[in-house]
Amino acid sequence: MEVLTAFDVCKAYGNRMVLDHMAFDLKKGEIHAILGRNGAGKTTFIKILSALLAKDSGAVRIGGYDIDRDPVRIRRLIGYVGQDTERSAYARLTARENLLFFGRLRGMKEDQIRTRITNMSTDLGFQDKLDTPFMHLSGGQKQTMVIMRALLHEPMIVYLDEPTKGLDPLVSAQVRNCLKDYARNKGKSILLTSHILSEVEDLSDRVSLMRHGARIQSGTVLELRKQAKASEFIDMPKSDLPAATQDRLSQLPQVAFVTEREDGAVLSYGVYQVWEGMEAILQVLREDDVRATFRHRSLALEDLFVMLLGEKEEDSLERARA
Numbered sequence: 001m002e003v004l005t006a007f008d009v010c011k012a013y014g015n016r017m018v019l020d021h022m023a024f025d026l027k028k029g030e031i032h033a034i035l036g037r038n039g040a041g042k043t044t045f046i047k048i049l050s051a052l053l054a055k056d057s058g059a060v061r062i063g064g065y066d067i068d069r070d071p072v073r074i075r076r077l078i079g080y081v082g083q084d085t086e087r088s089a090y091a092r093l094t095a096r097e098n099l100l101f102f103g104r105l106r107g108m109k110e111d112q113i114r115t116r117i118t119n120m121s122t123d124l125g126f127q128d129k130l131d132t133p134f135m136h137l138s139g140g141q142k143q144t145m146v147i148m149r150a151l152l153h154e155p156m157i158v159y160l161d162e163p164t165k166g167l168d169p170l171v172s173a174q175v176r177n178c179l180k181d182y183a184r185n186k187g188k189s190i191l192l193t194s195h196i197l198s199e200v201e202d203l204s205d206r207v208s209l210m211r212h213g214a215r216i217q218s219g220t221v222l223e224l225r226k227q228a229k230a231s232e233f234i235d236m237p238k239s240d241l242p243a244a245t246q247d248r249l250s251q252l253p254q255v256a257f258v259t260e261r262e263d264g265a266v267l268s269y270g271v272y273q274v275w276e277g278m279e280a281i282l283q284v285l286r287e288d289d290v291r292a293t294f295r296h297r298s299l300a301l302e303d304l305f306v307m308l309l310g311e312k313e314e315d316s317l318e319r320a321r322a
């Protein structure tokens, strides 16, 4: 059952189209991640879904309400964790005072707020920070408190814009467990954006890929994996491969996709059949008398990101498999 549907949502800043007929839906109890490169329009879209920013056209329904007719009711149904953590709480109040204040504002009873604070702070290892003024918390601790603020009144839908940005690995894992529990055991829905693809893979039931303000793909991580142009990768240090060998390898019919790791140090050759691919690659290395260290690995969400969203896709590094 859908708790949120959005159709044909358009938004321009001046004459720059940022959302171009964006469509999206969120089901009850679902964690749905929106992925896209910087500037794809994710934050703008979430602000529109939160009734914080007006769209130019299109339709959004949340919990049976239309966002143009019932923005106030819709705001009551959602919790929002934006990227501006600093301005999401009162600096001089302690974390507990902030949470009590926002809970009261949401119409919660005092004992209900206190119980939620105790439970969430235990889950997130935040008990000993509750009485620290917000301004004296570290960046990660502030972020944790802002997440608690969003979940406090147990809203039907929570939007999280890069929720674990700036958190250490332990706290990130606690936040992820807390979010999973919120969706799986309380039946709530979560929309998140993240650039940490392992996190998306761990958390999400569904993923939507966004490019230039529009959704270009949607599905489970498994479904997206099936669309990949290659399923196995042979990684080799670029410095081990002369340019001529790189050319020959990229021309191999067994190689469906070539990508370069962000730092430019490693080339990844995507193949369908690992043995067949490896044999062909080794043959070229032998013929060119090149000694290269190489590593085999299976497809990661990062590879999908480059294949489906990356600029390299348009750069002809990738060749369609005949």
Ligand SMILES: Nc1ncnc2c1ncn2[C@@H]1O[C@H](COP(=O)(O)OP(=O)(O)OP(=O)(O)O)[C@@H](O)[C@H]1O
Binding pocket: 013, 018, 036, 037, 038, 039, 040, 041, 042, 043, 044, 045
């Ligand atoms: N208030 C604004 N006025 C003008 N342009 C804006 C405004 N807010 C965002 N933009 C532009 O709209 C585009 C989409 O921005 P948005 O923040 O929605 O992207 P995003 O996908 O969330 O990016 P990121 O992953 O970097 O957070 C960007 O090019 C941005 O510069």
